[in-house]
Amino acid sequence: MKFDKEYTLKEVASWIGGEPIGDLSIPARGINEIHVVEPGDITFVDHPKYYKKALNSAATTIIINKKLTPPEGKALIYHKDPFTAYNKIVKHFSNFSPSNDLISDSATIGEGTIIQPGTFIGENVKIGKNCIIHANATIYHDIIIGDNVIIHSGTVIGADAFYFQKRQDGYHKMISGGRVIIGDNVEIGANCTIDRGVSADTIIGDGTKLDNLIQIGHDTVIGKNCLFAAQVGVAGAVRIEDDVILWGQVGVQKDLTIGKGAVVLGQSGVGNDLEGGKTYFGSPAKEAREKMKELVYVTRIPEILEKMKEK
Amino acid sequence: MKFDKEYTLKEVASWIGGEPIGDLSIPARGINEIHVVEPGDITFVDHPKYYKKALNSAATTIIINKKLTPPEGKALIYHKDPFTAYNKIVKHFSNFSPSNDLISDSATIGEGTIIQPGTFIGENVKIGKNCIIHANATIYHDIIIGDNVIIHSGTVIGADAFYFQKRQDGYHKMISGGRVIIGDNVEIGANCTIDRGVSADTIIGDGTKLDNLIQIGHDTVIGKNCLFAAQVGVAGAVRIEDDVILWGQVGVQKDLTIGKGAVVLGQSGVGNDLEGGKTYFGSPAKEAREKMKELVYVTRIPEILEKMKEK
Amino acid sequence: MKFDKEYTLKEVASWIGGEPIGDLSIPARGINEIHVVEPGDITFVDHPKYYKKALNSAATTIIINKKLTPPEGKALIYHKDPFTAYNKIVKHFSNFSPSNDLISDSATIGEGTIIQPGTFIGENVKIGKNCIIHANATIYHDIIIGDNVIIHSGTVIGADAFYFQKRQDGYHKMISGGRVIIGDNVEIGANCTIDRGVSADTIIGDGTKLDNLIQIGHDTVIGKNCLFAAQVGVAGAVRIEDDVILWGQVGVQKDLTIGKGAVVLGQSGVGNDLEGGKTYFGSPAKEAREKMKELVYVTRIPEILEKMKEK
Known part of the structure; x- marks a missing residue:
């Protein structure tokens, strides 16, 4: 995630x-996990x-549980529990707060957009023009929705990532x-259910259509004009390019890429x-052709066993 | 769908x-896709x-993008974009409208029926006697529910069909x-999630019981006394006869028929x-017996490979 | 289920x-299905x-549709429809009642717990300290939730068991x-969706983390520090021990036990x-190792067929 402005x-x-080690004026512009950091980011x-x-x-800037000399142009923050320190910084920038209203005052909703009854819209949500958000949907805080979007009832956008670190006393949650x-x-x-990113954003590209009961994991990026049928589940940090079709109940593991125009059968x-x-x-x-052949081969095993008996 | 009355x-x-071609008094009593039309229907x-x-x-009546002579007893409407024209007619008859109330004034609810808090009930819904609709369910417009029905929380009845036409600028939605x-x-x-029909109705027969997180697609017709376990997904336009049992996480592709009393394992x-x-x-x-045999055959491949080596 | 006090x-x-047969003062302290009864229980x-x-x-105490002599220390209740009689007793003790409020007056909610808008909380629910129940969740009656629990939007806790008895006129529901x-x-x-128990309780152990769109059936008991990924479905009366990991879309049939620390792949x-x-x-x-081998064996069938042709 990027900060609203630069901090020292x-x-x-x-x-x-924590205990800063290095030039106290070194700027921090965001925070990220180690495998996705950019210059200006804090990591741990x-x-x-x-x-x-x-x-x-x-x-x-690296939050670390050992006092070392920082590399050239970098800074360290010594902390005995860097994971918890990381979570504290993320929480510092989160717009989640207890609410009494179904529709937050800080949400902006475009012209012509219809919000049906029972729908919750959290802090700092931006919804474009001519959308329909059907009844009893839930849009958590800090979500951005474009124009001409339709979201059906019961859908939940922006729940926390399913992301835990195993520690001696159980699973600790990475704040999203x-x-x-x-x-x-x-x-x-x-x-x-479309989860929010842990440190980056979960993105659904223009023109993509999702059927019912679909799970999209944190930080997953989906291209344009994709079509996912009901009950598809996509894990976290997946990259799905444009024009991909996933048929019903397909499951996709984390950290993968599915190339443009691929079709995955049910x-x-x-x-x-x-x-x-x-x-x-x-x-x-x-590849479906190959898999279909295998399914036929399996049916020929009795014939093989029969022939071997003859010999 | 059938119209409320006959139109010319x-x-x-x-x-x-559009430009009418033929007898201007020819009656229109409904509108449907080409594979399910009946006399009196419009199609495109x-x-x-x-x-x-x-x-x-x-x-x-056929909406068509070429000026032809209509067959005997039929009429054409010339329109350069028949798909969009079709959608316009369907929309003309839809009871969906933006709402401020959780329970629409035009809904009729039978004696003894309990509607728990947070549930949305749209325009023109009819619910029978002695039903329980649990909290935070969503019943869109134009839904008919019988007597002694129980609907649990979070269930969404009547969301739009997942039905798109691919055109040059992306997927265009067929209005349900x-x-x-x-x-x-x-x-x-x-x-x-039980989707509404595109042009006909999605039907769930008397006495049928559905577990949680089940998807039923548009225009699907389910018989009486069926039993579907959790996370079953049935696509659109499926016909499931009486007494069918689908165990957990079964998926059913579109346009199929499952015969009376069939049992499909998890x-x-x-x-x-x-x-x-x-x-x-x-x-x-x-057939399960056949599939179970195949699963055993596969385990005998190492033995086959071993024997072939010997020879 | 256990009663609030002892009845005769x-x-x-x-x-x-029904017609009591035996000592009229014999105590009843609860009611259960035959495979899980304890002394003091009624069954049918x-x-x-x-x-x-x-x-x-x-x-x-046994509710039975034949007049017999009760065994030593036991009593019978003669009833021509024991199943319906059983349901009547369970209903007698249920706290479900029609509600006008999203949050029931009889619910107790611990210090520091946040309940977001649109969430329903039924009769006699107890929620511990420092929990977050996100918007549009549904907690039915008679649910107990510990401390520091997070429940995301749209989740339904305590819907009825999917439990029916087939009778001549269709499926009859066992009241939960x-x-x-x-x-x-x-x-x-x-x-x-976490269903309530039919006659016992559905239990989720300390520190266990569930992802989205997960189904947990009635009377299932899940240990501590388990991790279930999205779209997992667990049927009724399953016992899952501590530290079990189920990856996405795994399905578990009813009445099983999964041992401590088992990992089940997607x-x-x-x-x-x-x-x-x-x-x-x-x-x-x-076992995954074995299954992976089988997948490789299947790809060798063409080679086997080829060799057999040669001979």
């Missing part, structure tokens, strides 16, 4: 009760195994600091990157 | 700005490949003009018509 | 219009095939008399008890 190392360290590391990776990453951004002309069916399970322009089937998914 | 060719043409065709099919269909009709003694679990994927009275398993689903 | 055979018989039996099992069970009990530090994602279907500490895959699920 000194300010950031004071929020988390709490295991010696990853110290080197963190120090060599693009991050400008990202948003959900929905393009123009998107339609989302009933009872879907109930398939995607466990690897898929090249665009092809059709896939099976769990795990393969 | 002249009236219909004027709604869509926009591709020369389907002109003949449309002109020879049971439809009385159908309803949902739910019989007597039906129970529908929590967070289910996680199966139904891709073809299934004969009644039998048990099925697998994705794609086969 | 005479009182119980009067509620259901309506088929001669199960008479012996019911009479020899731990139950103290159990509760849902959620431990401390649990997080439940958006649009999940889209697997669990149809048998699983030993703890191992990783499983497939539908039906096997």
